[in-house]
Amino acid sequence: MEEILEILSELHPDVDFENEEGLVDRRIIDSLDIVTLVSEIDDRLDVTIPAEEIIPENFNSAKALSELVRRLDEE
Amino acid sequence: MVFNSLPFVCFMTGTLLLFYLIPKKVQWCFLLVCNYVFYTIADPRYLIFIAATTVTVWFAAIKAEKINNEQKEYLKAQKGEISKADKQAYKDKMKRRRWKWLLICLLLNLGILSVTKYTNFMIDNINDIFSGAVSLKPVDIIVPMGISFYTFQSLGYLIDVYRAKHEAQHNIFKFALFVSFFPQLAQGPICRYSDLAPSLLAQHRFDRKNFSYGVMRILWGYFKKVVIADRIVTGLSTIVGSTEYTGAYVLCAMFFYALQLYCDFTGGIDITIGIAEAMGIKVTENFNLPYFSKNIKEYWNRWHITMGSWFTDYIFYPISVCSPMLKLSKWSRKHLPAGIGKRVTVYIACFVVWLATGIWHGAAWHFVAWGLTNYVVIMISQELEPAYAKFHKRFKVKDKAFYTVFQIIRTILLMSAIRMFDCYRDVGTTFRMMWSMITSFRFSTFYDGSLMKIGLTASDYMILAVGTAVVLTVSIIKARKGSVRDGIYARSSIGFYNICAVLLVSTLVFGAYGVGYDQSQFIYTQF
Numbered sequence: 001m002e003e004i005l006e007i008l009s010e011l012h013p014d015v016d017f018e019n020e021e022g023l024v025d026r027r028i029i030d031s032l033d034i035v036t037l038v039s040e041i042d043d044r045l046d047v048t049i050p051a052e053e054i055i056p057e058n059f060n061s062a063k064a065l066s067e068l069v070r071r072l073d074e075e
Numbered sequence: 076m077v078f079n080s081l082p083f084v085c086f087m088t089g090t091l092l093l094f095y096l097i098p099k100k101v102q103w104c105f106l107l108v109c110n111y112v113f114y115t116i117a118d119p120r121y122l123i124f125i126a127a128t129t130v131t132v133w134f135a136a137i138k139a140e141k142i143n144n145e146q147k148e149y150l151k152a153q154k155g156e157i158s159k160a161d162k163q164a165y166k167d168k169m170k171r172r173r174w175k176w177l178l179i180c181l182l183l184n185l186g187i188l189s190v191t192k193y194t195n196f197m198i199d200n201i202n203d204i205f206s207g208a209v210s211l212k213p214v215d216i217i218v219p220m221g222i223s224f225y226t227f228q229s230l231g232y233l234i235d236v237y238r239a240k241h242e243a244q245h246n247i248f249k250f251a252l253f254v255s256f257f258p259q260l261a262q263g264p265i266c267r268y269s270d271l272a273p274s275l276l277a278q279h280r281f282d283r284k285n286f287s288y289g290v291m292r293i294l295w296g297y298f299k300k301v302v303i304a305d306r307i308v309t310g311l312s313t314i315v316g317s318t319e320y321t322g323a324y325v326l327c328a329m330f331f332y333a334l335q336l337y338c339d340f341t342g343g344i345d346i347t348i349g350i351a352e353a354m355g356i357k358v359t360e361n362f363n364l365p366y367f368s369k370n371i372k373e374y375w376n377r378w379h380i381t382m383g384s385w386f387t388d389y390i391f392y393p394i395s396v397c398s399p400m401l402k403l404s405k406w407s408r409k410h411l412p413a414g415i416g417k418r419v420t421v422y423i424a425c426f427v428v429w430l431a432t433g434i435w436h437g438a439a440w441h442f443v444a445w446g447l448t449n450y451v452v453i454m455i456s457q458e459l460e461p462a463y464a465k466f467h468k469r470f471k472v473k474d475k476a477f478y479t480v481f482q483i484i485r486t487i488l489l490m491s492a493i494r495m496f497d498c499y500r501d502v503g504t505t506f507r508m509m510w511s512m513i514t515s516f517r518f519s520t521f522y523d524g525s526l527m528k529i530g531l532t533a534s535d536y537m538i539l540a541v542g543t544a545v546v547l548t549v550s551i552i553k554a555r556k557g558s559v560r561d562g563i564y565a566r567s568s569i570g571f572y573n574i575c576a577v578l579l580v581s582t583l584v585f586g587a588y589g590v591g592y593d594q595s596q597f598i599y600t601q602f
Contacts, residue, residue: 014464030372031387032421032457035395039404039420048401051393052238075163 001066007040008062017062024056034059047073076116078261078346079301086113087293087350090257091286094354099278103252106275106354110255114220121219124191125255128184132229133243133250135180136236140243142173143236177237181230188226191218196438221260223435227385229254232268234389241269249276258350262343264361264381271358279355287571288560289353294578296345301586303542304338307331309530309587315498320529321511323520329491332498334543337366340379364550369482371452374490382435386428395424421457426450436497441505445496452489538585 008017011033015023023029029037037059038049047069049058058068076083090109097105114121146169150162157165198211232253236243244250253272311331314320320328344361351358361381368374375383394400400420407419426447433446472478492509499505520526527533552559564571 027376030376031391032425035392035421035424036417038396039401039408039417042396042401043405043408048398049396051388051396052240054388054392054396 001062003045004041004062004066004069007037007044008065010040011036021061021063023061024059029059037065041069045069045073076113078343079297079305082116086116091350091353094279095281099280102278102354103249103276106256107248107252110252110257110260113257114255114260117220118217120217124187124219124222125225127187128226128229129251129254130247131180131183132233132254133247135176136233136243137245138176139173139233139237140239142169142176143239145169173237177233180233184226184230188222191216191222193434193438221262224263224265225254225260227382228265231265231385231389235268244268244272252276256351256356258347259358262340262347263379264344264347264359265385266359266381271356274355274357277355282355284564285355286353287568287575288564289349289351291560291571291575291578292345292349292352294349294575294582296342296347296349297586298542298578298582299338299342299345299546301582301588303539303546304335304342305587306535306542307335307338307531307539309535310526311335311498313529318504318508321508322515322517323512324525324529325495325508325512326516327520327526328498329488329495332494333366333487333491334539336494338546364554366487367483367550367554368486369479370486371449371456371489374486375449375453382432386432390431391424391428394427395420400424422454425454429453439500441496441500441502444502444505445493448493448496452493542585 005017008015012028015028017023020026020028024034034054038054042048049068049072053068053072058064076086086109090106094102094105111122114125146166149165150157153162194216195213198213201209202211235241244253249272253268253275256271256275259266311328314324314328314331341362348358348360359381361379363377363380365374365378368377400423403423404417404420408416410416411419429446429450430443431446432449433443436442436445467473495509496502496505499508526536531539549559552562556562560571563574
């Protein structure tokens with residue numbers, strides 16, 4: 001979770017990622033941000049997020065994204 | 076049978092009435108018959124193309140689902156008894172099997188699309204490249220109505236089944252209905268199966284409110300198309316039809332085309348959604364007040380939304396996160412400056428998406444130029460975001476009304492300028508005409524009577540001004556208070572029907588009919 005928050009904050013320093021739960025729905029992050037995020041996560045956490053997992057529910061909050069990364073890492 | 080023709084109005088009215096008169100459990104069968112009648116009337120030869128797409132996608136989806144289920148059952152049975160490595164190896168094997176079906180179906184359907192739409196474009200280019208040495212003759216090939224729309228909609232369904240997002244439709248006739256729903260066949264929207272199918276296949280009891288809402292939306296669509304888009308097209312065609320109209324005329328053409336395209340495309344989609352709504356069927360919205368966008372990125376999130384999200388989900392993301400791109404991303408982060416290194420994959424994937432978007436719109440270089448100009452502008456604005464953030468922090472204008480208006484006007488001007496590629500249909504001419512706005516702009520064109528000589532009379536301008544004011548007012552109300560129809564209906568249902576009557580009469584009285592009038596096809600039907 002900490003590392004995800006760090007990556008997100010580097011992308012948009014002005015957003016409260018700890019509490020925000022509508023990152024995609026409220027268009028705080030867009031498709032270009034999502035691709036940058038996926039690349040960062042692949043690079044820093046060595047977890048590859050496949051295209052089929054790129055859905056709003058998985059990227060709407062730092063918590064949802066951390067959960068996704070944890071699940072993919074376990075698989 | 077174009078939407079704004081009398082035969083279509085009769086067909087639509089008959090369909091809506093019969094839909095509620097027949098037994099509810101055969102409503103979907105009735106709609107399927109209507110779809111195929113509609114398509115047959117357009118051209119019976121089209122049937123073979125849509126049938127080919129329907130059968131191949133339906134079959135491939137069932138195969139992909141079967142492999143998904145086999146995998147699920149096997150992993151469930153082996154839970155705890157299989158190593159992580161073996162599990163991954165098994166998943167990879169099953170993925171390859173699924174991928175095989177997906178790939179065959181994609182190649183086949185994109186092949187049909189490419190051959191029908193792009194063969195003559197390729198021939199032209201080969202002749203140009205080998206000028207003199209090669210002279211291939213154009214082939215007489217039919218382009219089935221709405222082929223881009225129904226192909227993309229079907230392939231979206233297949234990819235979603237492949238990704239196990241939803242189950243496959245095992246009844247081929249029900250799937251055929253999803254592929255061929257007649258209101259959206261000609262110009263979209265490109266719906267997802269999970270959004271459209273539940274209401275499309277459901278049984279519908281007559282609901283007065285739903286029906287009234289649908290009828291109002293249909294009338295609103297006709298008003299925009301027939302009163303505004305079909306009227307302004309005369310002036311626009313005169314200006315872009317000759318290179319003698321330079322300078323201020325080009326600026327006029329920019330605004331004329333912005334208005335025509337908006338009223339034509341949103342009007343057509345209003346008719347589509349309205350027909351569906353009158354039957355209780357939910358079709359995805361395709362627009363969200365695009366001309367109120369503050370930047371080009373926002374504009375593309377509000378204009379032709381279903382096409383944009385299709386390209387994002389099925390082209391942009393898969394390209395961006397595929398293994399070679401992630402490797403490239405790792406390499407570029409190490410070897411290139413930090414800012415650029417992080418974004419290399421985004422640059423490449425966006426380029427592919429905008430190239431594909433341009434080609435999807437038509438088999439011509441001006442569409443490619445249009446797509447790539449959008450790409451360049453979006454990338455520049457993306458790179459300028461930190462500078463904008465600094466500017467907004469320093470000058471505190473971000474939430475001021477005047478600044479918002481400035482951003483909206485800037486976006487409209489920018490998008491209108493880019494669209495001139497589509498207007499002049501030739502890259503060189505577009506650049507020359509745009510340049511003429513700088514070199515030979517004659518301001519007096521606006522008041523010396525020149526604009527009365529382009530096929531539009533004073534009464535045309537008057538009708539266009541009032542029509543545009545009505546559209547703008549409705550848009551502002553929608554932006555501020557939400558659904559306009561909800562507001563009217565909540566106040567008075569009689570008022571609601573009165574407004575429907577006013578829309579109908581206005582369309583009949585002020586629509587662009589008369590001697591020499593030809594029902595102009597909707598612009599997006601050609602795509």
